[in-house]
Amino acid sequence: VAEPGSSYRVVLLGASGVGKTAFASIFAGAADSMDSDDCELCGDEMCEKMIEVDGEAATLTLLDTWDAETDSEWAQECYMQTGDAYLLLYSITDRASFLRASELRITLRRFRPAQHTPIILVGNKCDLVRRREVSVSEGRACAVVFDCKFIETSAAMQHNVWEAFHGIVRQLRLRRDSR
Numbered sequence: 001v002a003e004p005g006s007s008y009r010v011v012l013l014g015a016s017g018v019g020k021t022a023f024a025s026i027f028a029g030a031a032d033s034m035d036s037d038d039c040e041l042c043g044d045e046m047c048e049k050m051i052e053v054d055g056e057a058a059t060l061t062l063l064d065t066w067d068a069e070t071d072s073e074w075a076q077e078c079y080m081q082t083g084d085a086y087l088l089l090y091s092i093t094d095r096a097s098f099l100r101a102s103e104l105r106i107t108l109r110r111f112r113p114a115q116h117t118p119i120i121l122v123g124n125k126c127d128l129v130r131r132r133e134v135s136v137s138e139g140r141a142c143a144v145v146f147d148c149k150f151i152e153t154s155a156a157m158q159h160n161v162w163e164a165f166h167g168i169v170r171q172l173r174l175r176r177d178s179r
C-alpha cells in the first residue's frame with residue numbers, strides 16, 4: 001500500500017550542454033514545491049525536495065551528473081548504479097547528443113538490467129525549432145527501441161519540465177504498486 005512521501009533518487013544523464021543544469025535549477029527553484037522553502041540540500045549537483053503528484057507526496061533527490069565526456073568511467077558507473085530512475089537528456093538541436101543518449105542507454109542497461117527501472121528519454125530545447133536536428137518521430141522511435149517513455153521539453157521556456165519529473169514519479173509508483 002502506498003506510503004505517502006516515498007523517497008526516490010532521480011539521475012540526470014546526458015551529453016554536455018543538453019540542459020541538465022537548467023533542469024536541475026528548475027527543480028531546485030520550484031514554485032511547484034509543496035513547501036515554499038528552497039531546496040535544502042542544494043549543492044551544485046544534488047537537490048532534495050518534496051513534490052506533489054496526483055495528490056500524493058513524493059520526495060525526489062535529483063542528481064545532476066558529471067560532464068559525461070570528460071569524467072572517469074568509474075564516476076559514470078557510480079551514477080549508473082545510484083538511481084531509482086533516470087532522465088536521459090539530449091538536445092533536439094544536437095544530433096551528437098542524441099547518439100550519446102543511445103550510448104548511455106546501453107551502458108545503463110548493463111548496470112540496470114531490470115526492465116523496471118524507469119527511464120524517460122527527454123528531447124530538450126524544443127523551443128529552438130529552426131535549429132532542430134532530431135525530429136519528434138526519431139525521438140519517439142528511439143524511446144520505443146529503448147523501452148522507455150519520451151517527452152520533448154524546453155527548459156528555457158519551462159515547458160514540460162515538470163511533466164517529466166511527474167512522469168518519473170508515476171512510473172516509480174507503478175513499479176512500486178506492482179510488486
Ligand code: GDP
Pocket residue numbers: 014015016017018019020021022023124125126127128153154155156157
Ligand atoms: P548541461 O551541460 O547539460 O548541464 O547543460 P546546461 O543546462 O548548462 O545548458 C547548456 C546551455 O543550453 C545553456 O546556455 C542553457 O541556457 C541552454 N539551454 C538549456 N536548456 C535550454 C532550452 O530548453 N532551450 C534553449 N534555447 N536553451 C537551453
